[in-house]
Amino acid sequence: MMTLYKLFLSLCVMAIATSTTKADLVTDLSDRRIEINSTFTGASLLLFGTFTEKFDYDPKLHDIVITVKGPNKPMVIRKKANKAGIWINYYREEYMNIPSYYSVLSSRALEQITTKPILGKLGLGTNFLFFNPDVTRQLLPNSTAWKEFRDAAVRLKKEEKLYIDQPNGVKFVGNGLFRANIEFPANVDIGTYEVSAYLFRNGEMVFEEHSPITMRKFGFSNALSHFAHNYPWWHGILAVIFALFCGWLAAAVFKRK
Amino acid sequence: MYIYLPIAEMSVNIWLILGMGVGVGFLSGLFGVGGGFLLTPLLIFTGIPPVVAIATEANQIVASSLSGALAHFRRRAVDIKMGLVLLVGGVIGSFMGVALFNFLKSLGQVDLLITISYVLFLGIIGGLMLIESVRAIWRNKKGTAAPTRRPGSHNWIHKLPFKMSFRASHLYISAIPPLIIGMLVGVLASIMGVGGGFIMVPAMIYLLKMPTNVVIGTSLFQIIFVTALVTILHSGQNQTVDVVLATTLLFGGVIGAQFGVRFSQKLRPELLRALLAGMVMLVCLKLAYDLVLEPDELFKLMPLGATGH
Helix, strand or coil, X not given: CCEEEECCCCCCCCCCCCCCCCCCEEEEECCCEEEECCCEEEEEEEEEEEECCCCCCCCCCEEEEEEEECCEEEEEEEEEEEECCEEEEEEEEEEEEEECCEEEEECCCHHXXXXXHHHHHXXXXXXXXXXCECHHXXXXXXXXXXXXXXXXXXXHHHHXXXXXXXXXXXXXXECCEEEEEEEEECCCCCEEEEEEEEEXXXXXXXXXXXXXEEEEECCHHHHHHHHHHXXXXXXXXXXXXXXXXXXXXXXXXXXXX | CEEEECCCCEEEEHHHHHHHHHHHHHHHHHHCCCCHHHHHHHHHHHCCCHHHHHHHHHHHHHHHHHHHHHHXXXXXXXXXXHXXXXXXXXXXXXXXXXXXXXXXXXXXXHHHHHHHHXXXXXXXXXXXXXXXXXXXXXXHHHCCCCCCCCCCCCHHHHCCCCEEEEHHHCEEEECHHHHHHHHHHHHHHHHHCCCCXXXXXXXXXXXXXXXXXXXXXXXXXXHHHHHHHHHHHHHHHHCCCCHHHHHHHHHHHHHHHHHHHHHHCCCCHHHHHHHHHHHHHHHHHHHHHHHHCCCCCCEEEEECCCCCC
């Protein structure tokens, strides 16, 4: 039976505002440690936040963007081409590190909040996220194809629900209090994730805040996967012993009949 | 009901996997074949990454070949010495196969290697079986007796050096042919996730001239150890053995095989072979079709230097 683990807010940060002049936003998460069970279909995390006491909040002027980034991984994207009548992996582009998970939630579409140059400078949003292609190891059909490969990588990640764009993901609930619901699919990587909150005023980024969360997995399947990846030779030997036992058992059961 | 496969990293319908195990188990009981060469393509069609499919199949075959071999051991229908020579070849072949596998993996072409190997082998085996069984059916219709197969002695095999005596098989032949046969089977096991009985059994009968009563037991003896080694090598180097998937398939397979064995006594053998050949050809054509047809998704994103799925 599939279960959806909803982790609810344990702490709602009302304007406890230590009101240092610098901090314009105060945010907190329902949990800083996410634990994923084997049978789960996903987890969700609630982020709550508010503007500090003396802040003059104006919904027409202000926008909030929340991003969650998973651990970086080197990846390769390959494109098939028809060679001698069959479709084989031919072109490739390697990325030195791209986030294994990337979720971006905002109060409006990013392009409405600010300009593309600013998004590009911040690496904000799936279209502007830094991908760091390794140009020495690429094989592209033409010099402008990098864009096609990058878009395909983002599209494939989105199909796995590992990259998520939610242009209306940040909801204002009144008095400058806002919330965002961050979704994690079943196949997320474990490790440290970075949660970032950005405040835009009139298209200018005026405040940013970063904090870590930890993704952990538990349960039988995850223990097995952990064992297989960390002790691969022992895993192989035990898999063989288990198979021999199963084979013997099957023979013993059906011999009696 | 869905189960999560920890290594394939996907949720699959447990009834689909069990059903495939039962279906292929039924066929292996029916035809007396291992079934790995049908199950691996079926797993690939379901969306299991090919690298996980073959390593997991090797693991499952360890179990199914042991349960099959135990009956032959009890009847002492095993030529242990011949099995050991085949096994030495199998060990060398497995290392060669896994090395080839890892080399093509680093080029991003391992899925292609698996698919092409399958198209070739299924095409050859299925084609030969189809021709043979259609001829047999034809002969039966015309009522003529089948020509008794008395293969002539292969002189070149008897000229080879390193002769050994295999008492259980009543043979005194060179160790080189069984070594090479075993090696070929080892390569196939590591790149296709099959036991290789479909190559080894005909080779033992027609090339080595082993008596048929020890052929199956001896080939199963070799298959247990070779698939065990292949499982360990793939788990150790590629981390692609999914025990949850293997156990589910095995469970279905054991049940299916029991029905298959009973059902096989009700069908004419040449008709059985024609059916199996037809099925093998269908799987082969589907794999070949997927190679030449433009895929819906041209792109594939994978971790660098990892398992490639």
